[in-house]
Amino acid sequence: MAFQIDSLEKLTASLVNISRLESGMISIQLRKGKLFDSILDAVNGVWQKAEEKNIAIELEEGETEKLPEIMQDR
DSSP: OHHHHHHHHHHHHHHHHHHHHHHTSSOOOOEEEEHHHHHHHHHHHHHHHHHHTTOOOOOOOTTGGGSOEEEEOO
């Protein structure tokens, strides 16, 4: 039940943000950034939940310099 409430809260927050974007209340500020940094942020965001469920996440940093820069809103 708590998971469903959390999911609904995230969905509601996302819909509010979409509405704000469409109305011009907030704007996206794109700038160049490293793709690997975005991947690392995403992994860090789910790391704890994965650990609680005994799911291993492996992130190899081997050739990150070959990953492109991307336009992103951070």
